[in-house]
Amino acid sequence: MISEAEIRRLAELYSTSAEALDPLAPDMEQRRRAFDLEVEGLYSKYSPRGITLGQFRSKAVQMCVKHLRRDLPPDERRARETSI
Amino acid sequence: MSTFAEEGLREIDELSSSSGETFRVSIAGLEELEQLEAKGQRLEFQGGEIRGEIKARAIDTEARMLALYQLAALKARKAVDTDQIAKIWKRPLQVYEFSFVLISSLIARGHGNPDVMHLHESVRKMRDQVRWIYDLHANQAS
Numbered sequence: 015m016i017s018e019a020e021i022r023r024l025a026e027l028y029s030t031s032a033e034a035l036d037p038l039a040p041d042m043e044q045r046r047r048a049f050d051l052e053v054e055g056l057y058s059k060y061s062p063r064g065i066t067l068g069q070f071r072s073k074a075v076q077m078c079v080k081h082l083r084r085d086l087p088p089d090e091r092r093a094r095e096t097s098i
Numbered sequence: 099m100s101t102f103a104e105e106g107l108r109e110i111d112e113l114s115s116s117s118g119e120t121f122r123v124s125i126a127g128l129e130e131l132e133q134l135e136a137k138g139q140r141l142e143f144q145g146g147e148i149r150g151e152i153k154a155r156a157i158d159t160e161a162r163m164l165a166l167y168q169l170a171a172l173k174a175r176k177a178v179d180t181d182q183i184a185k186i187w188k189r190p191l192q193v194y195e196f197s198f199v200l201i202s203s204l205i206a207r208g209h210g211n212p213d214v215m216h217l218h219e220s221v222r223k224m225r226d227q228v229r230w231i232y233d234l235h236a237n238q239a240s
Contacts, residue, residue, distance in 0.1 A: 032234055035171050037227035038164070038220055046230050075234050076180055083178050 015060050016074075021081050027052050028078035106173055107185055114189035117166045118196060124159045125200045128152060128217075132209045149211075156213040160220050163197065166190055167224055174231075184235035191232045194225035 016024075031045040039045075057070045065073075135148040170190045174183045201218045 032231050033171065033175050034227070035168055037167050037224045042223065042227055046227070071234070072180070072237075079178070079180055079183070 015062070016056060016077070020056060021077055024049070024052055024056070024074060025078040025081040028075065029082060032075075032078075033082075106176075107182075110170055110173055110186055111189045113166060113169060114193050117162060118193045120162060121159060121193065121197045122200065124155060124162075125197065125204060128155055128159075128211075128214055129204050129207075129209060131155070132204075132211055132214070135211075152211055153213045156211075156217040160217055163194070163221060163224055166193065167228065170228075180235040184232060187228055187232040187235070191225075191228045194221060194228050197221050198225045 027045070027049040031042070031049045034042065034045065036042075053071050053074050054067065056074065057067050062070060131148055131152045135152070167190065170186055174186045177183045177186060198218075198221045201214065201221055204214065205218060
């Protein structure tokens with residue numbers, strides 16, 4: 015239901031907030047808020063029946079992680095699956 | 099989870115454990131130094147030295163807390179599922195929560211050194227960030 019462009023946008027926001035290396039960046043709170051607002055916006059837009067915002071948020075996060083890892087070469091992906 | 103992934107998690111857990119103890123000792127040390135500084139206020143030279151030591155320790159503690167965050171963040175970037183990511187952040191979150199409470203208690207007891215206040219704010223920011231990340235990945239809906 016969510017478009018590829020929307021997933022890409024959400025994954026970008028996820029990358030700059032949940033995967034940030036500098037938690038002390040002055041705009042860190044804004045980055046988190048931007049991700050949260052994007053998720054809430056998509057939830058309002060699609061109003062998935064029988065799915066709570068929390069469940070929708072979880073799925074959105076899963077999609078972001080999948081999106082960000084999908085372009086990895088197969089050998090790199092295998093390496094990440096077995097080593098963190 | 100694979101053996102390699104388990105080793106990665108163990109590394110984070112061990113670092114969290116040792117860091118937690120280091121932070122506890124560092125924060126207790128900051129309180130002792132502040133008490134010494136308060137007693138030795140009439141000796142400007144000594145007071146100046148102690149203040150410098152407090153600053154150095156506060157900077158060192160912040161750097162160590164940041165290093166723990168960054169190691170966990172790099173591990174999380176390599177993880178391929180949200181369950182792994184939640185597990186990576188679980189122990190560091192406990193460390194930040196615990197450290198924030200310790201420094202808050204220190205300040206509540208009347209210790210208002212600017213470097214301690216700065217450390218308190220930095221730990222709050224790290225705790226908020228890690229709590230948000232953990233909540234985002236924990237309790238994933240099936």
